[in-house]
Amino acid sequence: MTVTDTPWTPLRNPVFRMLWLAVLASNAGTWMQTVGAQWLVVHEPDAATWTSLVQAVTTLPVLLFALPSGTIADALDRRRLLLGVQLGLFVVAATLTALAALDHLDPPLLLVFTFLLGVGQALTLPSWQAVIPEVVPHDQLPSASALGAVNTNLARSAGPAVGGLLVAQFGSAVVFGLNALSFAIFALVLLRWRRPSRPPTGHAERFGSALRAGERYVRWSPVVRRILGRVLLFVLPGSVIWALLPVVARQELGMGAQGYGILLAALGIGAIAGALLMPRARRLLSTNLMIVSTGLVYGLALLVVALVPHVIAVIPALVLAGLAWMMLVSRMNAAMQLFLPNWVRARALAIYQLVFAGGQAAGALLWGQFASAFGLDHAFATAAALMLAGLLLVRVWPVHTHENDDNTPAVYWPEPHLMYQPGLEDGPILISASYRVRPENVTAFTAAMQRVRGSRLRTGATQWGLFRDGEAPDTFVEVYLVPTWDEHLRQHEGRLTETDEQSEQQAVALADSPPTVTHLLAATTRTEP
Template sequence: MPAAFAPLRHPAFRLLWWANLAANIGLWVQNTGAGWMMTSLDPSPAMVSAVQAASMLPVFLLALPAGAAADIIDRRIYLIGAQAWVFSVASMLALLTWAGVVGPWTLLFFTFCIGTGNALNFPAWAATTPELVPREDLVQAIALNGIGFNLSRAVGPAIGGFAIALAGTEAAFALNAVCFLTLLLSLLFWKRAKPENPLPPEHFLGAMRAGVRFVFASPAMRATILRACVFFFFTAAVWGMLPLVVRHRLGLGPEAYGMMLGVMGVGAVATGFALPALRTRLPTRGGMVTAFSLVSAAALALLGVSGHWLPAGISMLMFGAGWLAAASTLQAAAQFATPAWVRARAIGIYQLCFFGAMTLGAVLWGWAGSHLGVGPALLFAAAAAAVSAVAVRGWRLDAAPAPEAPSVPLPNPEAPAAELRSVLAENSGRVVEQVRYSIDPKDRHAFLVAMREARRVRLRSGAAAWRLMEDVAHPERWVEIWAVESWTEHLREAGRLDAADRAALARAAAFHQGDEPPEATRYIAIAP
């Protein structure tokens, strides 16, 4: 099997990839039907544009809550529930449209409801991909997901247009329901191996807080979000100004606009198939994003100077290539930067940030186009995109090789006293943990460097607060203090530490002087 299709050799991924392709086609059919129907119900530009806003607004409102729910609920059950919701709402919209009782605000309400189901689905589906393929196939699996999305974007509106022409808008809505039914049935056939966890599920609000703390304490995830925001903010100029380029600069109609989007899809699909070969030439994820950010910037510049459909088409072909390669690589970087226990909510935060950057960019570049002119605005966006891509290349997307971990025992607190076990429950008070170190003063600087990484490890694994204290009378005495929200949250800490985290803690513990490991103690808050 060619390397580009290697993930499809895994039966579960193959099943869900085809089903997700059908669901994405249904989504574009739905968007086409809703936009066309609104032009009949209320043709004002504000109401027509509100259809797109209603479908995207739930992503901003629900990205983090949806990610938290997907992490604390069995992911298969969660995805089945999300698809069942979309299927039910889409079916109801088709029936009401057939009955002739849908008005403009009813259409916006149902569009928002369908968008809610899709917003719930996005982070869960992204977090599911690593469960379906081994690590070596993950990047290409994400690329295949991008290929599927671009294929659906190319054929979905056309299918929707034919459905509307043949049987009315209700046929497009019904087709969307059938497509999501296909994904629902595929999820029912998926036999997911449920992870074993003796601890109770996390509380919803606590899970969201843990996800935010993880992202802030993860340099790799912060770098991925920053570089994604930079890329999507500047390249969003295409979405804001392509219709104006086609209509006013090229003097062409809506068919040409659709063709330009189709050409972009061709560039994206072709690049997705070529990614395995490209990764041999650009082996680092950071290098791949920088290179294809520059390709996208060149495409913006070419579009900005185009006065004929041919160079404009070439620019869209280049843009599709740059968009797919950079976006799929950033998505892969987000996957690699997050462990399984927090993956869906961390990716939800990532999606919230890049959707926000893309939406803000489309609005601001559209404003720039109306004041500066479309061509100058695109050229300015291209220059800013190229400069920014080079400026942020130092934010690493690939983890640096960690120093070898010293073979020292980690601090291990004593077991809880029997008489206190009754208060050590899920709803216990905050737990404060301490580790006491004895450090040679000449190692002070190196110890502080090691403790900076230890701080990030504690925060990533659930600490709500962290402090390092130095004894002012005895400079060799140090105390590391951190707090977690409950005893159950404390028990989760050990399961959240991976090999790199334990190595970082071992490097800090190696500075301790004495025959015994650093002393570790735990305290629980008790109301007087």
């Protein structure tokens, strides 16, 4: 491997390095805050429920705001959006610090502030992940995407570890204050970054239609759907550790806040080891082998916590769990980054975060209630069984990442010239394309058109069909419905990719000539002038 091919090469880019370190500090501060919040309520009578509620309200905002945030990030200047959110988070975290220092923070009020911080994180994540391809060259994007996932998971493990040690020595107010400081640092870095001005790409997309376009893209992208499904199958049972580890430390192992910090440090060491092993694992293991390997390791770690509740066994198990969590989540996140085209990247990554955090929130609530009813050992054993059972689906539902697809924007459709010009919001629009296909090419043509179908539906169409003319059997007519003229123009102007163009060319090559295209406008669109 040459120097330019190393997984750490993007960190040589000063802008990426500066932003990466700022995000690491911010993410670590957020997880330190979570530890401080969980330890404040671990002494409550129903500790398992309270600690799981803290975890739930941390991630629940992603369910509510991630997709709108991703839509906004695709439409606005991502630097300014990130800067405004960090300043707001600083104010919230500073207020929380003051209340904790003055001992005016009861559990319900703590949950309110934790939720507000979660809202800020929901607004931050899609913008940050969508920014990565803007600051590194395209050939470094795989490494940069992986480093973005490494960042998140290092913070997820190392942040709580450091937070636990600080809580033991100084109390929760200190970690709340450090969290506020991390937001201030991120804001300062964003102020120093001068994002290059970009030429206008036309009129802004309306929020509602942009939201629906992002949802359609994910719905009609099998690659994205399978990545999301695999993440959910891993996170739902895997969240038992993040939700209940404070209770394990106190009730099962008899440890205080410092001991809890040691357990979290074990997770952090595992995550760092996973980051170091990722480049080699990526070369040696296919995506599906990575899924099976990490699932087995994580499931066995959960079984150790359930069946051998002793520090000498639990700490190595947590190291392995941190390693497996890092490697699986990093691989899935990088696969998303590499696959997504720029026009929908933030929205699709927001849906990824929605699934990820939603799985954690649902898992936290589930395992908190389960542990209260049946005990911690049964909760961890059941989670392990679910984790291992999910691996059985890999053979029948494998993940194909298509990392070699070219999602560079491709503007290859000719500009439509109509005698009757619709308004941007007029619709629906029915587009038809007629092909003449020789009998010997019919089977291959219809198969090729199925790939075209996916392209149309991902980029704006709501319905698609391929029909054969009964009076002229060699004539095939493709029809698809687009909600508005604006949606169709966006297909012309940048939503299609090089891979879409290749799929379309393969179908056209099987016809006798390029298709004849017509645009049918709704008769009730407008009154004639």
